[in-house]
Every structure is written in structure tokens, then in C-alpha cells.
Amino acid sequence: MSKAKTSKNPLMDSIIALCKRRGFIFQSSEIYGGYNGFFDFGPLGVELKKNLKEAWWKDMVHCRDDIEGLDSSIIMSPKIWVASGHVGGFSDPMVDCKTSKMRYRADQLFFAPVIVDGNTIGYVSVLEDSSMQAVAEETADKMKRKQGVQGTLAPIELKDYTEADPSEYELIPSPATGEPGSLTPPRDFNLMFETKVGALSDSTATAYLRPETAQGIFANYKNIVDTGRVKIPFGIAQVGKAFRNEITPRNFIFRSREFEQMEMEYFISPEADWQGCHREWIDWCKDWLVSVGLPADMLGEDVHPLEKLSHYSRGTTDITFKFPFGEQELWGIACRGNFDLTQHQEHSGKSMEIFDQESKSKFIPHVVEPALGVDRLLLAVLTAAYTEDEIGGEKRTLMKFHPRVAPYKVAVFPLLKNKPELMEKAQDLYKKLQRKYNVFWDTAGAIGRRYRRMDEIGTPWCVTVDFDTLEDGTFTLRDRDTTEQKRINEEELLAMLDAQLY
RNA sequence: GCGGGUAUAGUUUAGUGGUAGAACUCCAGUCUUCCAAACUGGUUGCGACAGUUCGAUUCUGUCUACCCGCACCA
Known part of the structure; x- marks a missing residue:
């Protein structure tokens, strides 16, 4: 009877509904039934998003003497993505167990044939683990005894599933069931979108939509160094779209396939105290988030354990935010060492070394990378701002945006619209304010x-x-x-707005 | 990708094998001197495509999207 939606996240539902109702965020391609993982930003959304990006740019680039801006192209030479490791490493072959419905990363699933006196009597499989060798040997021994096979067990040599011969897929048991025959072949999940450049559609024309803006910075690092504008330590900042073919976009705009990043690469000497620098950037980023309206108590830090670090990272800390669906990564601050520049030096054959006047030495700098997703920030800001309260017994919904990022800064109303003298006076003020701020005009109701x-x-x-x-x-x-009201003259109004909207 | 659920207007919802009603919102007008006032009028909908049927929003199938869980998230 009741078809009440079973959503367990009414706050998230309310935010999504408000975003649509008021023109912040629409589902992409909605008139054609939607398109999973893509979103459009309406009149209010584009203002909010623009304000967030401008605030970031102002504080990161304009207000700092050590950071330069950049806008590199979305499609770049595919060689960049080979050098960065994305062409090889960005694709993770996955294996599904058809019986247990479990999914594994093929490079974390290990197997070995069980060989007794030269005869293969079966296979064992284990998940990557510090004790996997011992577990595999024990399982093989059991198999031998169970089958009553006499002879000498050959040493168990574990290989990961990506190295399996196609003829072995049917023979390797699923770690979940212990029975063979239910595992699929490894399947590619390449997270980069491919496209073709030029008239020819052969493989040499394959290019990629960038999955991060960072590589555009590394690829231009030499240009910026050569223009002589910078000396160690310095940063290069960029805001732009990035694309990842996520398997499962979820949680509204939190994980989407097309998104926008605000990234900065901060280049430091290899001799520098990178951990100290890392800490400084974490603190800077947290302060900045508070400055655009996120309450400090909704922020957290997640230090990635060493064994889970990405191939390029020496240390990563995520600034997290308490989203309605859980505490999730908002801003990743990664110490990438000199991995990227070294890769580009090797692949391009161009020196990525910089000469540091101060230490009179030449080196490839290391980087600290604060990378922030604009859309995630937007969702965090929406979440933090969403408020329901009561005014004189009436329920009210309001978005407590920090004035700095609010889509409209001020609204101008004539008290009554059927009184021309009020309309005229209000229009005068509206037009005057409009030159400086985004102002809303409303006479209805x-x-x-x-x-x-x-x-x-x-x-x-x-x-x-x-x-x-x-x-x-x-x-x-x-x-x-x-909801307080006070009388104020035009001069005071302008002074107040000027003071509040830095 | 797997399993489960859902889909009627901008929102919340009635209802039917004979093409849909309401409330709020929105728009216009009357009126209105500071917190969703009143009155009048108006716009807008059965997610898409097939099949069964004289006829499908309703029954069946496929697809799409959304939600929950699992898995994944370099």
C-alpha cells in the first residue's frame, strides 16, 4: 500500500530536492531519462560554484606570492598518461566470483597449482596477505591428503590472477567457496575516458580525457620555471574539469564521472622538511574550508596507512567532512616525492631539474599536492548550510551560506508593488547595487x-x-x-556589504 | 558489476483496462505598510520503448534513472 521511499537519508533527500527546486543542481540529460554520473548546475548552482572557485583562486594564487596559476588543456599527449602511470596503473583488472558474488582485484588474488611428483592435482587460491604463503601451503597439503595422493609436494609458487593462463581460469578455486569454476576472467575497468584525435581513427589517434589536472601542471612545470617567475619553494595552481569512468557513481555529486578539481602542486627542495610542509598545507586547507563556511567540527583528518599509499605517494592525509552519508574524503594532501617529474624526465628526455640559487644546487624538486574536488566542496557547503528552524511557529528552510559564497548577496524589494514611488526607489537601489554584487529583485507576493x-x-x-x-x-x-530587521541608510548598507564581502 | 526496492505535476500524493484528481509551489490579476495572508484565474504529470488488447498510466517484457546493501573507488 504505502510506497513511501525507503531512503534512509532524509537529510540527503531534502538537500537534493532543494537543489532541484531552487535551481542549484539538475540531473544531466533529465529530459532523456537522466545519465548516470553526470550533473548540470543551474542558475544558483553555477553562482555558488563560481564563488567557491574564485575564493580558492584568490586565496591560493592572488594572495600568495609563491603560487602561480595555470590552465592546461583537458586533452593532452597520451604520452603524459603513460609517464604518469595512468595508462597502465589506472586500469585495475577485476575478478568476480559468480557463485558468491564477491569481487576481487585480480592483482590481489593469488593462486598456485598444487603439483605432486610432476602431476597437477588442483589449484589453491588466496587473497593478498602477509600469511598467504603459509595458508596456501597448508591448503595444498590438505588437498594432497584428501585426495590420498602419494609423493612429494612441489613448492607452492604463488602468482597473481592477472598472470593466469586463460586455460586456468576454470580450474582456480574461488577464495570464497573453495570450489573452482566460478571465477570470471580478469576484466578491465579502465577509469580513463578514451577519445580519438584527428581524422584517423586508428590506435595511434587514441587520446584520453584527463583524470586529474595535476599532470597538466607537471607537464608545464618546465615552462613556468623557464619564464623565471619562480624560485623554490613555489606552487602552481589549476582549476579544471577532470573525468573518470567510475564503476559506480553514488551519493549525488560526491562521486561523478565528470567533475572539477582545484589542485596545486607545491615544489620543494629534496632536502626540505617535507613532513613539516605537509602539515602546514593541511592546516592551511582546513582554515580555508572554515573561511568558506564549513564548521571546524565537521572536518576531520584521515592519515593513510603506509601500506595503502598510492604508487606515487610518500604520505597522504585526507581532510574529511561529515557528509550526510558518512565521513568522507574532501581534500587530499599528498606528498608525491619527485615521482611525477622524474617520470616525465625519463619519458620526455627533457631535464626537470631546477637550479636553486640559495643552495647553489640542482635537483628535481619534490611536491606536496593539495587536491580538492569542487563538486565535493559544493556538496559539503550545501550540507553545512542546510538548516531547518521555526519562525513564529512556522517551519522555515534556509541555507546558511557564508556571505562570501552565497549565490546572491542581497535582495531588494519594494514593500508594495502597486505603489510606483516605492517601485522606482527600489529599482534605483537595485541598479546601484547590481554594479557591484549579484542582487535579487523580487516584487511578487x-x-x-x-x-x-x-x-x-x-x-x-x-x-x-x-x-x-x-x-x-x-x-x-x-x-x-x-531574521532581525533594522533601519539603515544607503551609506551604511554599502559599508556593511563592503565589510562582509571580502 | 551483483542482490533488493522504487518510478503519476516543481514537491507531497489519490486513482483507473476506456488517456487522471488534490494540496502546496509557480505564474497573472485584485488587494495588501515587514516573515510562506485572502480572493479569482492559469500552466504543468502517468520515466522510455516494445508486447497483449478494440483500447494500456493500469497487465507482461526490455531499458533507463533513483534509493538501500555488497563489491569497487589508481
Whole structure:
């Protein structure tokens, strides 16, 4: 009877509904039934997103003397992705067990034939583990005894599943069931989108949509060093789209296939205290997140254990955020050593060394990389801002955006729209403010309704022109969070906005 | 990718083998001197494609999207 949606995340549902209702975020290609993993940003969403990117750029590039900006192309030479390891390493062959429905990474699933006096009596399989050799030997011994085979057990030589011969797929037992025959061949999940460049569609034309903006920075590192604008330590920052063919996009815009990154590579001497530098950047990033409206108590740190680090990393700490669906990675701060530049030096044959005047030495610098997903940040900001409260017994939904990132900074209303003198006065103010800020104009309905509308899209202030305005030039300034109203003149209004919207 | 669930207007929802009603929202108008007022009118919907049928939003199948769990997330 009841077909109540069984969503266990009403907060997430409310945020998604508001995003659609008010024009923040739409599902991509909605009129054709949607397209999994892609999103469109509506009139409000594009403003919010732009404000976040501009705030980042201002604080990261303009307000720092040691960081330069860059905008590299999305499609670059495929050689870049070979050098970076993405062509080889970005694809993880996966194995599914058809019986248990378990899924394994093929390079973490090990197997070996059990050989007695030269005869293969079966196979054993184990998952990657420090004790896997011992477990495999024990299992092989049991198999030998169970089958009653006499003879000498040959040493167990474990290989991972990617090295298995196709004829062996049917013989290797699933680690889940212990029975052979249920494992699929290793299947590729290459997370890079491929495309073709040029008229010819042969394999030499294959190119990739970048899965991260970082490689564009490394590929231009030499250009920027050669323009002589920088000396160690320095950073290069970039904002741009990136693409990953995620197997399972989930959680609204948290994991999507097309997304935007704000990345910065901070180049330091190999002799420098990289751990100290890492810590400084973690703190800088946390402070910045607070400055755009994320409460400090919703942030956390997740230090990646050494054994789980990526191939390029010497240390990674994620700044996490308490999303409605759990505490998840927001901003990854990775120490990439000199892996990337060394790779590019080897593959391109061009020197990536820099001469440091201070130490009179030449070296390939190491990097600390703070990488932030714009869309994840946007979702975090939406989550932190979403508030329900009660005003005079009426429920109210409001988005408590930091004024700095709010899509509209201020709204201007004539108290009554059928009074031309109020309309005219309000238009004057609206036009004046519009030159400097994104301002919302609304004449429809009762004044209270207009206030609530602004609450729902997070406009921090509303200014109402009434009959007193015509007499003494003061307006009603109404505050979104407190709903307090006070009289203020134009000069005071401009000064207040200037002070609040740095 | 696997399993389970869901799909009617912008939102929340009625309902039917004979092409759908409501509330709120939205738009227009009347009115309105500061927190979703009132009145009048209006726009908008059966996720898509097939099949069964005289006729399908309803029954069947396929697909798509969303939600939950598992797996995955260099």
C-alpha cells in the first residue's frame, strides 16, 4: 500500500530536492531519462560554484606570492598518461566470483597449482596477505591428503590472477567457496575516458580525457620555471574539469564521472622538511574550508596507512567532512616525492631539474599536492548550510551560506508593488547595487514570502524599500540567520556589504 | 558489476483496462505598510520503448534513472 521511499537519508533527500527546486543542481540529460554520473548546475548552482572557485583562486594564487596559476588543456599527449602511470596503473583488472558474488582485484588474488611428483592435482587460491604463503601451503597439503595422493609436494609458487593462463581460469578455486569454476576472467575497468584525435581513427589517434589536472601542471612545470617567475619553494595552481569512468557513481555529486578539481602542486627542495610542509598545507586547507563556511567540527583528518599509499605517494592525509552519508574524503594532501617529474624526465628526455640559487644546487624538486574536488566542496557547503528552524511557529528552510559564497548577496524589494514611488526607489537601489554584487529583485507576493524565498537560496540580506524610505532615505535591512530587521541608510548598507564581502 | 526496492505535476500524493484528481509551489490579476495572508484565474504529470488488447498510466517484457546493501573507488 504505502510506497513511501525507503531512503534512509532524509537529510540527503531534502538537500537534493532543494537543489532541484531552487535551481542549484539538475540531473544531466533529465529530459532523456537522466545519465548516470553526470550533473548540470543551474542558475544558483553555477553562482555558488563560481564563488567557491574564485575564493580558492584568490586565496591560493592572488594572495600568495609563491603560487602561480595555470590552465592546461583537458586533452593532452597520451604520452603524459603513460609517464604518469595512468595508462597502465589506472586500469585495475577485476575478478568476480559468480557463485558468491564477491569481487576481487585480480592483482590481489593469488593462486598456485598444487603439483605432486610432476602431476597437477588442483589449484589453491588466496587473497593478498602477509600469511598467504603459509595458508596456501597448508591448503595444498590438505588437498594432497584428501585426495590420498602419494609423493612429494612441489613448492607452492604463488602468482597473481592477472598472470593466469586463460586455460586456468576454470580450474582456480574461488577464495570464497573453495570450489573452482566460478571465477570470471580478469576484466578491465579502465577509469580513463578514451577519445580519438584527428581524422584517423586508428590506435595511434587514441587520446584520453584527463583524470586529474595535476599532470597538466607537471607537464608545464618546465615552462613556468623557464619564464623565471619562480624560485623554490613555489606552487602552481589549476582549476579544471577532470573525468573518470567510475564503476559506480553514488551519493549525488560526491562521486561523478565528470567533475572539477582545484589542485596545486607545491615544489620543494629534496632536502626540505617535507613532513613539516605537509602539515602546514593541511592546516592551511582546513582554515580555508572554515573561511568558506564549513564548521571546524565537521572536518576531520584521515592519515593513510603506509601500506595503502598510492604508487606515487610518500604520505597522504585526507581532510574529511561529515557528509550526510558518512565521513568522507574532501581534500587530499599528498606528498608525491619527485615521482611525477622524474617520470616525465625519463619519458620526455627533457631535464626537470631546477637550479636553486640559495643552495647553489640542482635537483628535481619534490611536491606536496593539495587536491580538492569542487563538486565535493559544493556538496559539503550545501550540507553545512542546510538548516531547518521555526519562525513564529512556522517551519522555515534556509541555507546558511557564508556571505562570501552565497549565490546572491542581497535582495531588494519594494514593500508594495502597486505603489510606483516605492517601485522606482527600489529599482534605483537595485541598479546601484547590481554594479557591484549579484542582487535579487523580487516584487511578487507578500513581503514575508519574499523573505522566505531568499532564505531558501541562502541570500544573506534583504533590503526593503517602504514609505519611510521616501521620507528619510532609510531601508529595512533583514538578516537571513536571525531574521532581525533594522533601519539603515544607503551609506551604511554599502559599508556593511563592503565589510562582509571580502 | 551483483542482490533488493522504487518510478503519476516543481514537491507531497489519490486513482483507473476506456488517456487522471488534490494540496502546496509557480505564474497573472485584485488587494495588501515587514516573515510562506485572502480572493479569482492559469500552466504543468502517468520515466522510455516494445508486447497483449478494440483500447494500456493500469497487465507482461526490455531499458533507463533513483534509493538501500555488497563489491569497487589508481
